[in-house]
Amino acid sequence: xxxxxxxxxxxxxxxxxxxxxxxxxxxxxxxxxxxxxxxxxxxxxxxxxxxxxxxxxxxxxxxxxxxxxxxxxxxxxxxxxxxxxxxxxxxxxxxxxxxxxxxxxxxxxxxxxxxxxxxxxxxxxxxxxxxxxxxxxxxxxxxxxxxxxxxxxxxxxxxxxxxxxxxxxxxxxxxxxxxxxxxxxxxxxxxxxxxxxxxxxxxxxxxxxxxxxxxxxxxxxxxxxxxxxxxxxxxxxxxxxxxxxxxxxxxxxxxxxxxxxxxxxxxxxxxxxxxxxxxxxxxxxxxxxxxxxxxxxxxxxxxxxxxxxxxxxxxxxxxxxxxxxxxxxxxxxxxxxxxxxxxxxxxxxxxxxxxxxxxxxxxxxxxxxxxxxxxxxxxxxxxxxxxxxxxxxxxxxxxxxxxxxxxxxxxxxxxxxxxxxxxxxxxxxxxxxxxxxxxxxxxxxxxxxxxxxxxxxxxxxxxxxxxxxxxxxxxxxxxxxxxxxxxxxxxxxxxxxxxxxxxxxxxxxxxxxxxxxxxxxxxxxxxxxxxxxxxxxxxxxxxxxxxxxxxxxxxxxxxxxxxxxxxxxxxxxxxxxxxxxxxxxxxxxxxxxxxxxxxxxxxxxxxxxxxxxxxxxxxxxxxxxxxxxxxxxxxxxxxxxxxxxxxxxxxxxxxxxxxxxxxxxxxxxxxxxxxxxxxxxxxxxxxxxxxxxxxxxxxxxxxxxxxxxxxxx
Numbered sequence: 262x263x264x265x266x267x268x269x270x271x272x273x274x275x276x277x278x279x280x281x282x283x284x285x286x287x288x289x290x291x292x293x294x295x296x297x298x299x300x301x302x303x304x305x306x307x308x309x310x311x312x313x314x315x316x317x318x319x320x321x322x323x324x325x326x327x328x329x330x331x332x333x334x335x336x337x338x339x340x341x342x343x344x345x346x347x348x349x350x351x352x353x354x355x356x357x358x359x360x361x362x363x364x365x366x367x368x369x370x371x372x373x374x375x376x377x378x379x380x381x382x383x384x385x386x387x388x389x390x391x392x393x394x395x396x397x398x399x400x401x402x403x404x405x406x407x408x409x410x411x412x413x414x415x416x417x418x419x420x421x422x423x424x425x426x427x428x429x430x431x432x433x434x435x436x437x438x439x440x441x442x443x444x445x446x447x448x449x450x451x452x453x454x455x456x457x458x459x460x461x462x463x464x465x466x467x468x469x470x471x472x473x474x475x476x477x478x479x480x481x482x483x484x485x486x487x488x489x490x491x492x493x494x495x496x497x498x499x500x501x502x503x504x505x506x507x508x509x510x511x512x513x514x515x516x517x518x519x520x521x522x523x524x525x526x527x528x529x530x531x532x533x534x535x536x537x538x539x540x541x542x543x544x545x546x547x548x549x550x551x552x553x554x555x556x557x558x559x560x561x562x563x564x565x566x567x568x569x570x571x572x573x574x575x576x577x578x579x580x581x582x583x584x585x586x587x588x589x590x591x592x593x594x595x596x597x598x599x600x601x602x603x604x605x606x607x608x609x610x611x612x613x614x615x616x617x618x619x620x621x622x623x624x625x626x627x628x629x630x631x632x633x634x635x636x637x638x639x640x641x642x643x644x645x646x647x648x649x650x651x652x653x654x655x656x657x658x659x660x661x662x663x664x665x666x667x668x669x670x671x672x673x674x675x676x677x678x679x680x681x682x683x684x685x686x687x688x689x690x691x692x693x694x695x696x697x698x699x700x701x702x703x704x705x706x707x708x709x710x711x712x713x714x715x716x717x718x719x720x721x722x723x724x725x726x727x728x729x730x731x732x733x734x735x736x737x738x739x740x741x742x743x744x745x746x747x748x749x750x751x752x753x754x755x756x757x758x759x760x761x762x763x764x765x766x767x768x769x770x771x772x773x774x775x776x777x778x779x780x781x782x783x784x785x786x787x788x789x790x791x792x793x794x795x796x797x798x799x800x801x802x803x804x805x806x807x808x809x810x811x812x813x814x815x816x817x818x819x820x821x822x823x824x825x826x827x828x829x830x831x832x833x834x835x836x837x838x839x840x841x842x843x844x845x846x847x848x849x850x851x852x853x854x855x856x857x858x859x860x861x862x863x864x865x866x867x868x869x870x871x872x873x874x875x876x877x878x879x880x881x882x883x884x885x886x887x888x889x890x891x892x893x894x895x896x897x898x899x900x901x902x903x904x905x906x907x908x909x910x911x912x913x914x915x916x917x918x919x920x921x922x923x924x925x926x927x928x929x930x931x932x933x934x935x936x937x938x939x940x941x942x943x944x945x946x947x948x949x950x951x952x953x954x955x956x957x958x959x960x961x962x963x964x965x966x967x968x969x970x971x972x973x974x
Contacts, residue, residue: 338939348892356952359516361542362544366420380424385611389607407796427488433455436974439970443965446473449470450469464492471483480512481513487508510545517958519585541580565618590656595657603642611635636685639680688708706732735751763809770802789829797821818856823848839875873890887925887926923943
């Protein structure tokens with residue numbers, strides 16, 4: 262194997278291509294490792310993850326981590342983050358707010374139903390406030406950090422956290438322009454350009470514009486993204502990085518279809534149950550991240566560096582949407598609805614400072630991290646609403662819908678006007694110890710001091726709370742051979758709850774506990790690897806409905822998730838690469854005032870799995886690639902089953918299991934021009950990705966083909 266040239270140069274190789282740390286080894290018989298646009302060859306298997314904040318290779322880290330590389334995203338034709346979620350073990354889709362944001366559960370545990378999953382962007386909190394479905398145009402890789410991350414990042418879910426790593430500037434000029442057209446009136450264009458602006462300054466800019474129809478009646482989305490990045494070598498050992506992002510997502514809020522008589526096939530999957538005359542809901546966000554790293558000392562195997570970071574994120578939701586109520590009327594066809602106008606705005610400011618060092622003390626290798634973090638978050642929510650009533654029901658016939666004109670829509674009236682403020686200061690410490698050749702010990706703890714206030718601007722009531730949290734973590738790895746690792750870890754987590762109870766008191770935070778044990782394997786050449794992990798997670802102080810005060814919540818619930826997940830990724834030989842996942846999860850309610858104890862958690866299948874295979878070769882003197890993927894999800898609860906439903910003998914509402922296939926192919930027409938074809942839902946199966954209740958069920962997309970042209974210049 263010989264690599265004749267590599268189109269990555271300069272001293273930022275490690276930072277620019279962390280998703281491909283062994284890229285020269287992995288690119289067998291490929292003359293050029295591509296750094297912009299879609300890659301024709303590259304890594305599935307990664308050896309490092311920024312989100313772990315340690316120099317330990319992932320094989321030695323006592324934690325299950327799955328990295329979805331840029332090559333994986335390209336092979337999947339993923340233009341949104343949720344296009345890749347079915348190919349990671351332990352991940353299940355959740356309610357996505359009518360298509361207005363991303364939301365998943367990791368290891369059976371979802372985040373806040375009003376804010377979505379735990380998510381980081383380049384190590385900063387990325388999911389406080391509002392953010393539309395994330396575009397992949399500026400994403401280098403997605404790191405799935407399984408298990409509790411509170412010891413490093415504070416408020417989070419005990420099942421796991423995502424860290425999205427965006428593309429960094431490179432020190433060699435390269436540009437790529439891509440265009441796509443596909444089924445259901447999909448049109449998309451992207452630009453990726455990078456290179457030096459001066460001897461010490463490099464830039465990168467990613468842009469995307471997309472218009473996408475759908476099989477859903479009236480539902481069209483439009484999205485624009487602009488993501489600039491700069492790197493400045495301010496002095497020897499000192500680097501300043503800036504990464505920005507502007508994204509705008511517009512479309513009808515689409516809560517999906519309703520089950521009629523418990524049957525999902527009673528309505529066509531295209532049936533829209535909102536009002537087209539409401540117009541688009543717009544989700545907009547702006548992100549600025551600035552980091553400075555200065556190397557204090559680097560000699561004799563010892564390295565110490567200071568890092569400071571500042572992030573500013575603003576988000577908003579603006580628009581009107583008609584949404585169905587919880588159940589059909591007794592006639593089995595009339596669905597009452599509510600109409601909401603939302604004017605939501607959020608602002609999040611984060612400051613971090615860290616001292617990181619690798620040194621040997623007392624014959625033991627230490628990888629030390631000491632950090633402080635503070636953030637200020639503000640969330641303004643103003644809602645106007647009309648609710649259905651018996652005298653003037655705002656309803657639709659789901660079997661024969663008649664939509665209203667703009668002048669027939671009911672007038673919305675003031676309902677909610679609140680301002681929430683959060684302040685947090687935290688101190689965290691982590692040390693990864695290399696105890697000889699065979700043992701690794703990872704210990705960490707974080708202390709959070711949290712302040713929260715909620716002002717009801719309609720009533721004048723102010724609610725405050727100041728909870729503190731201590732989040733420890735401890736893990737150990739044993740390396741019996743150069744290829745195998747056995748590991749175990751335990752940790753705690755917390756997540757503040759928003760809102761108040763019927764008495765106006767703040768809702769206490771959720772708390773979680775998780776233990777994990779498993780094994781890792783990596784091939785001798787580092788091109789492939791696998792992880793198998795068993796886990797046991799408990800979460801208490803979960804928000805649940807207050808049976809004594811309908812419409813209010815209390816902290817009284819508890820849930821549990823146990824099971825296993827497995828991932829295998831990498832290059833099988835010179836032509837084949839593979840990505841496979843499997844999870845078996847038993848997630849259930851263990852205590853609640855309203856829900857049935859023992860009921861499964863919504864949208865969490867007991868079994869799901871996936872396989873993605875890609876073959877690359879040369880035909881007629883030109884490189885080509887073909888591949889395919891299969892995903893499987895077992896049946897799962899479609900809503901939260903209540904004790905009242907159990908007493909009444911109401912049948913369990915479940916989403917059916919499904920198997921889905923996709924195909925992908927590409928051919929390099931010239932050294933600078935490539936053609937691609939992606940076909941999703943190859944056999945046009947009807948399936949349902951998630952639900953919130955029986956009248957909010959999201960159908961999966963029908964078969965769709967996308968033809969693309971990728972040009973490099």
